[in-house]
Amino acid sequence: MRIAGVVMLLLAGVGCDDAHRRAADQAAGLYYGCYYTEARQVVRPEAADRTSGDVVLNNLRLGMASMAWGDLDEAQHAMLTAYEYLTTGHINTADRTAAATIIYEGNRVWTGEPYEQAMAFYELAALYLVRGDIENARAAIRNSLFKLRDFKADEPNDAEGRLEIESQFVLGYLVLGLCEELSGQDAAADAALDHAVRLNVACRPLVERIKRGDFDTFLLIDYGRGPRKHAVGEDGAQVRFEPDGRRFPPPEVSVAVDGRMMDVPMQLPGVDLWVLSQYPKWWSLDTVRQAKSAIGSGLAIAGAGATVIGAGASSKEAVYAGLGAIAAGLLLKTTSRADDRHLAMLPHAVYLVPLMLGELPEAEGRHAVNVGFTGDPLSTMTWHDITAGVRGKPRFYYLRQHDNNGRGMPRLPDAPLYYTQYTERPAPPEGLRYYLDGGHDLSAPADANVRERYRAAGVVFLPGPQGLTGDAAMDPMLYRPLVLGGRVLWSPMPGSYGHELLTRMQHPPGQPPPEVFSTGRSGGDTMSPSKGGSQ
Amino acid sequence: MRHGMAMLMLLVLAGCGAPRIENVRLDSADLVAMTDRMAESLLGNPAIASRQADDEPWVITLDRVTNDTSDIIPEGEKRAYMARLRALLAQSPALNAHALKFVLPLAHAQSLDEPNRRLTPTHALAATFHTADNYSRQARSAMYVCAFELLDLRSDQIIWEDRYELKRGVTRSEWD
Numbered sequence: 250m251r252i253a254g255v256v257m258l259l260l261a262g263v264g265c266d267d268a269h270r271r272a273a274d275q276a277a278g279l280y281y282g283c284y285y286t287e288a289r290q291v292v293r294p295e296a297a298d299r300t301s302g303d304v305v306l307n308n309l310r311l312g313m314a315s316m317a318w319g320d321l322d323e324a325q326h327a328m329l330t331a332y333e334y335l336t337t338g339h340i341n342t343a344d345r346t347a348a349a350t351i352i353y354e355g356n357r358v359w360t361g362e363p364y365e366q367a368m369a370f371y372e373l374a375a376l377y378l379v380r381g382d383i384e385n386a387r388a389a390i391r392n393s394l395f396k397l398r399d400f401k402a403d404e405p406n407d408a409e410g411r412l413e414i415e416s417q418f419v420l421g422y423l424v425l426g427l428c429e430e431l432s433g434q435d436a437a438a439d440a441a442l443d444h445a446v447r448l449n450v451a452c453r454p455l456v457e458r459i460k461r462g463d464f465d466t467f468l469l470i471d472y473g474r475g476p477r478k479h480a481v482g483e484d485g486a487q488v489r490f491e492p493d494g495r496r497f498p499p500p501e502v503s504v505a506v507d508g509r510m511m512d513v514p515m516q517l518p519g520v521d522l523w524v525l526s527q528y529p530k531w532w533s534l535d536t537v538r539q540a541k542s543a544i545g546s547g548l549a550i551a552g553a554g555a556t557v558i559g560a561g562a563s564s565k566e567a568v569y570a571g572l573g574a575i576a577a578g579l580l581l582k583t584t585s586r587a588d589d590r591h592l593a594m595l596p597h598a599v600y601l602v603p604l605m606l607g608e609l610p611e612a613e614g615r616h617a618v619n620v621g622f623t624g625d626p627l628s629t630m631t632w633h634d635i636t637a638g639v640r641g642k643p644r645f646y647y648l649r650q651h652d653n654n655g656r657g658m659p660r661l662p663d664a665p666l667y668y669t670q671y672t673e674r675p676a677p678p679e680g681l682r683y684y685l686d687g688g689h690d691l692s693a694p695a696d697a698n699v700r701e702r703y704r705a706a707g708v709v710f711l712p713g714p715q716g717l718t719g720d721a722a723m724d725p726m727l728y729r730p731l732v733l734g735g736r737v738l739w740s741p742m743p744g745s746y747g748h749e750l751l752t753r754m755q756h757p758p759g760q761p762p763p764e765v766f767s768t769g770r771s772g773g774d775t776m777s778p779s780k781g782g783s784q
Numbered sequence: 785m786r787h788g789m790a791m792l793m794l795l796v797l798a799g800c801g802a803p804r805i806e807n808v809r810l811d812s813a814d815l816v817a818m819t820d821r822m823a824e825s826l827l828g829n830p831a832i833a834s835r836q837a838d839d840e841p842w843v844i845t846l847d848r849v850t851n852d853t854s855d856i857i858p859e860g861e862k863r864a865y866m867a868r869l870r871a872l873l874a875q876s877p878a879l880n881a882h883a884l885k886f887v888l889p890l891a892h893a894q895s896l897d898e899p900n901r902r903l904t905p906t907h908a909l910a911a912t913f914h915t916a917d918n919y920s921r922q923a924r925s926a927m928y929v930c931a932f933e934l935l936d937l938r939s940d941q942i943i944w945e946d947r948y949e950l951k952r953g954v955t956r957s958e959w960d
Contacts, residue, residue, distance in 0.1 A: 300802040333805055338924060338954025342801030346957060358803040384851040391854040396920035413920060
């Protein structure tokens with residue numbers, strides 16, 4: 250009875266992170282419904298918990314949702330936190346290692362399958378490229394090219410019969426070559442890019458374009474839903490990554506700028522995760538799990554045999570030993586279930602598209618870039634206010650496209666409904682026409698101190714914790730735009746869903762707190778008492 | 785006793801220990817050790833040590849570190865290395881004794897009200913960090929070579945160069 254109690258306690262103790270996991274798992278559903286603000290809100294408190302076994306996973310979730318929304322500061326903070334753990338050794342404490350080995354693999358700190366790790370480094374590199382920081386983008390992508398272990402090699406060199414091989418992450422080599430090229434390191438660029446071609450000859454046109462430097466704008470497109478990880482097989486000890494990539498070839502990408510079709514040197518993706526995730530060399534731990542399950546099965550069978558024989562021989566000791574073995578075996582089998590945590594926000598495929606926008610007739614320097622995929626009209630999206638960089642110093646855009654939970658990405662007007670700091674058009678003092686639609690003319694002389702009045706009303710001009718710590722820093726209103734009921738008067742950069750949402754979608758007219766305009770509209774110049782507190 | 789053992793097992797097996805960080809990145813101790821040594825090396829260089837206070841001043845500009853490693857170095861840290869080196873040199877009496885002056889990088893100077901008052905640099909102090917890495921799922925090691933050099937901008941000659949090297953490694957278990 251006491252033993253059973255201990256076993257029950259152990260099993261109960263398996264999921265110390267379970268309650269948090271359930272909450273954070275909702276984030277992927279929100280993410281694929283384009284509810285990026287809400288996804289971030291759900292996962293933000295979990296990402297801040299440095300004691301959680303999901304600290305890496307949650308920070309990557311927060312980082313990817315923030316990138317899709319266009320909040321690069323929060324994305325960078327979250328992804329750097331994940332990076333810190335991903336590049337560490339001995340991340341698991343002794344108790345976690347013991348619990349993961351003996352009880353349940355899910356007790357370890359999640360660091361992802363190798364393909365998830367490689368993609369996490371790619372996403373971080375993409376973030377730095379968008380920020381124009383080529384050096385750190387290069388540093389990030391170098392981390393994605395770690396050695397792999399192949400299960401099928403002819404010359405096994407480790408105890409489990411696997412051979413260490415060089416990375417085959419084509420996307421990593423392409424981005425590394427791109428970074429080296431932009432850093433003026435021609436030899437290193439050629440080495441990386443030529444290696445990418447050796448791994449996938451379809452890359453050649455893209456590689457030649459990168460080597461020529463014939464682009465001033467570069468699209469980094471994350472398309473569709475990444476593979477989902479399921480525990481399958483006897484005892485759920487094996488994992489399967491669905492959908493099976495061999496049955497779903499990735500679509501070809503097409504790009505039109507201001508209605509003109511553009512030459513896309515490589516229409517197929519640089520990586521297809523549905524395919525990549527099918528190869529055991531991009532997995533980890535499978536062998537350990539299966540061994541544990543097999544030992545469990547053996548113990549249970551041997552225990553059953555001992556019990557039957559012991560009962561026949563009237564031996565209490567043999568019966569108890571047999572029952573003990575059965576219990577141990579069943580426990581092992583039960584706990585050999587695979588850990589099915591995964592980074593569901595990863596894309597199905599990643600496309601790299603260099604463009605030469607500077608040669609196009611300009612529409613005030615801002616372009617509407619339509620990105621479509623063959624056979625998947627729901628994932629088509631037009632991104633507005635895209636501006637070109639220059640040759641040798643291109644501007645990068647990270648575009649996240651999926652079918653929006655079957656509803657399709659929004660079709661939005663080309664002309665902005667709201668002005669932002671990026672639209673380069675005459676705009677009210679704070680750049681957003683939000684309150685204008687509510688009948689409050691912020692451009693009137695009496696409103697010259699409107700920024701101070703906004704502050705007094707609790708409005709902030711950048712998303713983020715505003716120097717606050719603890720629970721106060723988690724206030725979702727500090728990250729949510731005014732037009733969505735938050736306190737932030739700021740717009741994300743073009744190429745993000747947040748920019749499209751704020752500039753092209755109709756929102757209810759703003760209704761600022763009365764004190765914001767109580768003096769300004771009557772021509773006075775004294776500020777009203779603070780409502781939300783100045784930040 | 786049995787209850788105690790059960791509780792001990794439970795504590796061990798519950799497995800809720802906070803994730804640890806043990807990586808191969810450069811840290812603040814490296815920053816201090818590296819800049820201390822580079823300042824000493826630079827001032828000890830014969831080309832500088834032989835200079836007199838009434839020589840024509842060398843006007844030295846220095847910017848941030850160039851990162852050619854496999855580790856992300858935030859912008860602030862890149863500047864911190866050079867800022868500490870400059871501060872060490874500026875505190876040294878040798879600076880005036882050898883007629884050395886530091887000026888802000890051009891981009892910083894342009895952001896000031898009177899950028900035209902900036903002295904024209906004659907020399908540039910630069911640093912590039914490199915790594916030779918080896919990483920797999922089981923282990924990770926990095927050999928850092930942090931190279932510093934003082935360039936004469938008028939002749940493109942390297943007046944002084946030195947490097948700070950260190951090697952770091954960590955291993956991982958199957959579960960990491």
